[in-house]
Amino acid sequence: xxxxxxxxxxGATILELxxxxxxxxxxxxxxxxxxxxxxxxxxxxxxxxxxxxxxxLNVINGVYTPQHGDITLDGVRFNKMNSRRAxxxxxxxxxxNLALFKGMSVLDNIMTGRNLHxxxxxxxxxxxxxxxxxxxxxxxxxxxxxxxxxxxxAHRKTPVGRLPYGLQKRVDLGRALAMEPRMLLLDEPxxxxxxxEKQDMSxxxxxxxxxxGSTIVLIEHDMSVVMDISDRVVVLDYGRKIGDGEPxxxxxxxxxxxxYLGAGH
Ligand SMILES: Nc1ncnc2c1ncn2[C@@H]1O[C@H](COP(=O)(O)OP(=O)(O)OP(=O)(O)O)[C@@H](O)[C@H]1O
Ligand SMILES: [Mg+2]
Numbered sequence: 398x399x400x401x402x403x404x405x406x407x408g409a410t411i412l413e414l415x416x417x418x419x420x421x422x423x424x425x426x427x428x429x430x431x432x433x434x435x436x437x438x439x440x441x442x443x444x445x446x447x448x449x450x451x452x453x454l455n456v457i458n459g460v461y462t463p464q465h466g467d468i469t470l471d472g473v474r475f476n477k478m479n480s481r482r483a484x485x486x487x488x489x490x491x492x493x494n495l496a497l498f499k500g501m502s503v504l505d506n507i508m509t510g511r512n513l514h515x516x517x518x519x520x521x522x523x524x525x526x527x528x529x530x531x532x533x534x535x536x537x538x539x540x541x542x543x544x545x546x547x548x549x550x551a552h553r554k555t556p557v558g559r560l561p562y563g564l565q566k567r568v569d570l571g572r573a574l575a576m577e578p579r580m581l582l583l584d585e586p587x588x589x590x591x592x593x594e595k596q597d598m599s600x601x602x603x604x605x606x607x608x609x610g611s612t613i614v615l616i617e618h619d620m621s622v623v624m625d626i627s628d629r630v631v632v633l634d635y636g637r638k639i640g641d642g643e644p645x646x647x648x649x650x651x652x653x654x655x656x657y658l659g660a661g662h
Contacts, residue, residue: 407628408436411612412580417456417466419449426452427463428636434580439606439613441623444633445656450616451493453633454582457614458483458490487579491569491586493616499558503568506557507543510575511536543571547601563594570601580612581605587619595619599626624648632656 412434455461459478632640
């Protein structure tokens with residue numbers, strides 16, 4: 398897709414963070430951060446280690462409660478999110494440190510992402526009663542489609558712990574996709590990957606964005622990846638926002654250059 402076509406795809410603002418501050422004891426993880434995310438965009442968050450990037454995602458999906466500030470999602474203002482409500486409002490995430498069940502198969506791990514879409518109670522599921530069986534079949538089909546999409550058919554029965562790291566990251570993306578998210582929060586989806594794996598993951602992220610229309614908030618250290626695939630970039634440094642805009646503008650922002658040079662990047 399050309400940049401012009403992408404620009405046309407991008408819709409109205411769906412998420413706004415206003416003056417978010419978050420501290421852990423004396424550590425100010427986030428200081429007065431505001432930015433917004435538009436529908437269908439790929440919005441990157443970058444910054445040196447400890448800048449507050451993961452904390453920011455944890456505020457968006459309600460794992461951390463900021464001491465100050467608020468969040469507007471789909472026009473509704475919240476002083477705090479909670480993770481259940483975030484999931485119900487269509488936010489899914491992947492983790493910097495994988496949160497998969499290593500002993501379980503690829504298929505079963507991705508199935509765990511369907512929990513929110515299971516309507517029958519546990520009892521019906523346990524006894525495999527009519528509606529529960531139909532639901533299970535529909536969910537399996539959905540998961541099989543994700544497996545095809547991510548090109549991991551050959552590994553569907555493999556315990557996740559036996560896969561190379563790059564593929565485990567792909568399974569984690571599959572688990573998040575199984576939630577049918579409107580918004581995907583990806584915490585360093587390419588960390589620890591080689592160049593080829595990074596190219597694959599970049600392509601999957603672009604495909605998810607284009608084919609499913611998901612809005613994507615992405616934390617990534619690899620600058621060339623960020624500059625290639627994101628529409629707009631927020632830059633954090635020591636919990637403060639030091640840059641925000643399109644990749645080219647951010648790249649030539651003196652504060653950003655200074656932060657990266659200072660951090661030895
Ligand atoms: N649960 C927590 N308890 C205490 N301090 C925390 C917690 N989570 C984060 N922090 C602190 O908040 C600051 C920001 O951390 P965060 O993990 O958000 O940074 P990051 O930008 O994601 O870094 P990295 O690139 O290393 O993943 C750090 O000083 C970190 O030690
Ligand atoms: Mg982090």
